[in-house]
Amino acid sequence: xxxxxxxxTILVRLLATILGLAFVVEIIHMLFMKFVxxxxxxxxxxxxxxxxxxxxxxYEIQDLIHxxxxxxxxxxxxxxxxxEMSEIINKLNKEIDPVKRMKIFQTxxxxxxxxxxENYPMSTILxxxxxxYNHYQTLRAIVxxxxxxxxxxxxxxxxxxxxxNEILKYYINSSVPLWVDYLMTGLIIxxxxxxxxxxxxxxxxxxxxxxxxxxxxxxDDFLVDTILKKTTEKMSMIHDGTTDKWIKITYNGGVDIxxxxxxxxxxxxxxxxxxxxxxxxxxxxxDDIVRVVKDSRDPRGNWMKTAYHCVVLxxxxxxxxxxxxxxxxxxxxxxxxxxxxxxxxxxxxxPHAPNSNINRIFGPIRPSDAQLKSGAQVVVLWTFLYNIKVxxxxxIIPHKEISSKTCPGNSFPxxxxxxxxxxxxxxxxxSPEIRERIExxxxxxxxxxx
Amino acid sequence: MNILEEIFKxxxxxxxxxxxxxxxxxxxxxxxxxxxxxxxxxxKWYIYWTKKAYYLRYKFEKILHQFYDVDPRxxxxxxxxxxxxxxxxxxxxTGTIPILSGDLVRFxxxxxxxxxxxIILGVFFAYAFKVDxxxxxxxxVLQFSGWNIDxxxxxxxxxxxxxxxxxxxxxxxxxTTIE
Numbered sequence: 001x002x003x004x005x006x007x008x009t010i011l012v013r014l015l016a017t018i019l020g021l022a023f024v025v026e027i028i029h030m031l032f033m034k035f036v037x038x039x040x041x042x043x044x045x046x047x048x049x050x051x052x053x054x055x056x057x058x059y060e061i062q063d064l065i066h067x068x069x070x071x072x073x074x075x076x077x078x079x080x081x082x083x084e085m086s087e088i089i090n091k092l093n094k095e096i097d098p099v100k101r102m103k104i105f106q107t108x109x110x111x112x113x114x115x116x117x118e119n120y121p122m123s124t125i126l127x128x129x130x131x132x133y134n135h136y137q138t139l140r141a142i143v144x145x146x147x148x149x150x151x152x153x154x155x156x157x158x159x160x161x162x163x164x165n166e167i168l169k170y171y172i173n174s175s176v177p178l179w180v181d182y183l184m185t186g187l188i189i190x191x192x193x194x195x196x197x198x199x200x201x202x203x204x205x206x207x208x209x210x211x212x213x214x215x216x217x218x219x220d221d222f223l224v225d226t227i228l229k230k231t232t233e234k235m236s237m238i239h240d241g242t243t244d245k246w247i248k249i250t251y252n253g254g255v256d257i258x259x260x261x262x263x264x265x266x267x268x269x270x271x272x273x274x275x276x277x278x279x280x281x282x283x284x285x286x287d288d289i290v291r292v293v294k295d296s297r298d299p300r301g302n303w304m305k306t307a308y309h310c311v312v313l314x315x316x317x318x319x320x321x322x323x324x325x326x327x328x329x330x331x332x333x334x335x336x337x338x339x340x341x342x343x344x345x346x347x348x349x350x351p352h353a354p355n356s357n358i359n360r361i362f363g364p365i366r367p368s369d370a371q372l373k374s375g376a377q378v379v380v381l382w383t384f385l386y387n388i389k390v391x392x393x394x395x396i397i398p399h400k401e402i403s404s405k406t407c408p409g410n411s412f413p414x415x416x417x418x419x420x421x422x423x424x425x426x427x428x429x430x431s432p433e434i435r436e437r438i439e440x441x442x443x444x445x446x447x448x449x450x
Numbered sequence: 451m452n453i454l455e456e457i458f459k460x461x462x463x464x465x466x467x468x469x470x471x472x473x474x475x476x477x478x479x480x481x482x483x484x485x486x487x488x489x490x491x492x493x494k495w496y497i498y499w500t501k502k503a504y505y506l507r508y509k510f511e512k513i514l515h516q517f518y519d520v521d522p523r524x525x526x527x528x529x530x531x532x533x534x535x536x537x538x539x540x541x542x543x544t545g546t547i548p549i550l551s552g553d554l555v556r557f558x559x560x561x562x563x564x565x566x567x568x569i570i571l572g573v574f575f576a577y578a579f580k581v582d583x584x585x586x587x588x589x590x591v592l593q594f595s596g597w598n599i600d601x602x603x604x605x606x607x608x609x610x611x612x613x614x615x616x617x618x619x620x621x622x623x624x625x626t627t628i629e
Binding site: 005006007008011014015125126127128129130131132133134135137138139141142144145146149163164167168171174176184187188190191192195198291 | 549556
């Protein structure tokens with residue numbers, strides 16, 4: 001027989017001992033952790049923030065205020081540019097020389113760069129920053145591992161169980177110092193106790209049938225679930241509309257409410273609605289749109305915090321994005337007193353236009369009916385909320401009317417959209433039920449500037 | 451003795467030794483990892499991992515530039531190889547745009563470092579305790595190869611160490627799967 005081979009009976013005996021001791025260690029470990037855990041929580045909990053933390057908060061607020069002032073400056077500058085631009089366009093119309101015309105055209109597009117561009121890079125990879133670890137969890141992990149290891153060494157020592165020497169005796173007929181053996185065996189038993197912990201956890205978890213367990217252990221959770229479910233049903237009856245005439249929107253301030261708390265303030269409520277297309281490939285979701293916007297920078301290199309106030313996807317679902325009591329960056333020079341509505345997709349088919357959807361690479365070239373209807377409902381809701389006049393020449397306009405861009409594209413059905421807006425406007429004005437709902441909607445937070 | 455019984459005993463011994471040393475290496479790595487996490491929190495290393503993610507994005511975009519004319523919907527498939535490594539598919543993200551996660555960059559780097567450390571530890575234990583896993587197969591499987599193990603004892607320790615290190619990685623992945 002090969003001298004390096006150990007008898008199976010010896011190996012089974014060793015395995016059984018390891019498993020048994022692992023259970024012993026795990027139980028002692030669990031007991032100790034019950035006492036140690038409150039101490040860790042006490043260490044981690046910081047009752048009074050340190051001065052350095054307060055300083056950081058102060059600097060953050062200072063930055064935000066600075067950014068807010070800066071945004072205002074940019075917006076004022078953009079308004080000036082808008083006036084300049086109208087003069088330049090007049091000049092452009094009068095100019096005949098093609099070289100001079102080209103130069104003037106370049107100036108116009110430079111001014112336009114101050115608004116959020118719909119020309120998105122197609123291959124952008126977004127980066128999600130790494131999160132910091134949790135203080136409690138990291139401390140607990142270290143303490144748990146070291147405690148398990150220490151208990152295992154004590155148990156191994158008290159049972160005089162040395163697995164390495166036991167193996168080496170049969171395997172190569174040699175030995176190691178006893179303290180090294182206890183250390184190594186402690187590591188084995190401590191390591192094995194993790195598996196024992198899992199086993200104990202599963203035995204605990206599955207000993208009672210699932211349905212009974214829910215009633216016995218999570219009685220409170222079960223009650224909360226039931227209440228929440230009933231409340232949600234009731235809420236959906238009110239806000240999602242018992243009839244298909246009322247808008248299906250859930251507005252609670254949109255995305256990143258806190259980030260806009262100190263910046264993008266409006267001086268007064270909006271009096272204009274500007275509609276856009278997102279220009280992004282149609283298969284993207286709302287999450288994608290938000291991430292693409294937030295990963296973009298304005299010409300001065302500042303990160304875009306927000307853009308449109310609402311985005312309507314192809315299926316007609318409405319997604320509030322920017323807070324309605326703050327201005328978004330969607331139309332240069334008009335941001336501070338306008339609301340931005342974006343139809344998801346790219347409806348520009350002119351091959352000479354930049355970022356054109358000529359090959360339908362961005363998806364359909366026309367918004368869906370559901371999308372148009374939902375968009376019209378949002379526009380009508382805003383007209384009621386902010387007393388905006390339904391005027392397609394002055395107060396409800398496409399982005400292209402106030403910029404050199406083609407947004408929302410030459411294939412956008414402007415007439416159909418206007419008809420839908422007029423239809424909902426007429427219908428909602430007559431319906432006392434919907435007027436009541438609008439009044440309810442006005443009570444929501446994050447709608448008015450004051 | 452029956453040859454099959456002999457091979458069974460050899461396999462059992464092999465697996466047992468592998469299991470024992472893999473447990474030791476695994477436990478050491480667990481302790482090291484918890485210390486690393488503790489340091490990561492205190493020294494704010496998450497900033498470094500975010501920077502690393504931005505650097506990787508730059509590298510990927512350089513590669514993507516070669517695929518500039520490809521249909522943009524194909525972009526995720528270009529990253530298929532890296533999808534599980536760096537690209538975000540967790541936290542209920544429903545989108546289709548590739549997102550390079552700083553957390554996943556940290557995780558992937560840690561995993562590769564763990565593999566290297568576990569192999570180094572394996573080789574160290576193999577040498578320190580004279581664990582020669584190939585010797586177990588000497589009388590049965592290796593007798594036909596004509597290889598004299600005693601002449602290449604260093605090579606045997608090295609191979610045994612690598613086996614122990616990889617065994618620890620297998621044990622770890624097995625444990626995390628169960629968890």
